[in-house]
Amino acid sequence: MSLTTTEQQQFHDLGYVVKEGIYTQADLQPLKDGLTQVIDDTCATLQDEGLLGAETFADAPFETRLGQFFKLDEALGDRIIGQIMGMGGGGYKERAMLDFLRHPLLISCIESLVGPDIIGSSVYRVRPKAPGYSRGAVPWHQDSGYFMPHCDEGLIVTCWIPLVDATAQNGCMHVIPQAHNSGIYRHYTGGQGGYLEIAPEDLPAPAPVVCEMGAGAVLFMTNRTPHASFENTTDIVRWSVDLRYQDAVLPNNVDEDPAAFDPERDPVTMACYPGEGDFVIQDPQHPEREITDVNRFQQIRRNYEEHRVRSPGRGWTPFASERGAK
Numbered sequence: 001m002s003l004t005t006t007e008q009q010q011f012h013d014l015g016y017v018v019k020e021g022i023y024t025q026a027d028l029q030p031l032k033d034g035l036t037q038v039i040d041d042t043c044a045t046l047q048d049e050g051l052l053g054a055e056t057f058a059d060a061p062f063e064t065r066l067g068q069f070f071k072l073d074e075a076l077g078d079r080i081i082g083q084i085m086g087m088g089g090g091g092y093k094e095r096a097m098l099d100f101l102r103h104p105l106l107i108s109c110i111e112s113l114v115g116p117d118i119i120g121s122s123v124y125r126v127r128p129k130a131p132g133y134s135r136g137a138v139p140w141h142q143d144s145g146y147f148m149p150h151c152d153e154g155l156i157v158t159c160w161i162p163l164v165d166a167t168a169q170n171g172c173m174h175v176i177p178q179a180h181n182s183g184i185y186r187h188y189t190g191g192q193g194g195y196l197e198i199a200p201e202d203l204p205a206p207a208p209v210v211c212e213m214g215a216g217a218v219l220f221m222t223n224r225t226p227h228a229s230f231e232n233t234t235d236i237v238r239w240s241v242d243l244r245y246q247d248a249v250l251p252n253n254v255d256e257d258p259a260a261f262d263p264e265r266d267p268v269t270m271a272c273y274p275g276e277g278d279f280v281i282q283d284p285q286h287p288e289r290e291i292t293d294v295n296r297f298q299q300i301r302r303n304y305e306e307h308r309v310r311s312p313g314r315g316w317t318p319f320a321s322e323r324g325a326k
């Protein structure tokens, strides 16, 4: 099973398509277990620091547990989310994450959009939108607003995957259809939650589509598709993961050493998001280049954590002299 011709057509015509049932519950479980482990570990640290008592809500389901901490004390919830997200959401890099990124059915869908030589983009994010979390809502933007301008014309596919059923009430994604071929809209810094934001008066006319989806479905979007998500008004934590993939011919930093990164070099020689490390997902001619070993994966991610490469500015005006960090 891959994207059907009709689904591919919708993706290219509207800038997005939703496909249900790509990840089964069994496929989601290892990642949910891994994230639960991060919560448990952070609880232990908070207890050591005297900030949390005996109650860690360990018996609460994955869908609601994190919300309990926000009810207890917003600062505790923020600490736990900070540990889960790391690097803006891309800090989680255990085996379950690599398997999630390499999910065979997802990759076959990606292949139908970008071709067989697939790079896993440096930017993947885990987002636990807990009720009460102040940075949960993400204002209107195109992912290209965060990327280097020389990648605007290329296709970087964003896959947005809820780990729980995503509804309008718990803050699912909204997309503006047919707006992906009209260039990059102006993005302002300092939007809600510190994100980049397209001003309401600049938004394209088509009415937004509310993408309610079951857990394990995938919303495929282009890097130029305007999208946003809003407040979670339920008791469910809207857990999601967003992954990005591109054809290997697009600029990327595979095999680059971030310690040797020269910010003065010609920007068009840089990756689409130079601040984080890209990795080979699929290379039919040279399968030995594919990152299947979790130690190699972690090493790539760690190199970028140790050598924070500053992206040269996209120069959004009037407030921005630098792009935001996704």
Ligand SMILES: O=C(O)CCC(=O)C(=O)O
Binding pocket: 127, 129, 136, 137, 138, 143, 158, 160, 171, 227, 228, 229, 230, 240, 242
């Ligand atoms: O998960 C969200 O609410 C926002 C995700 C997003 O903006 C993205 O994947 O680019």
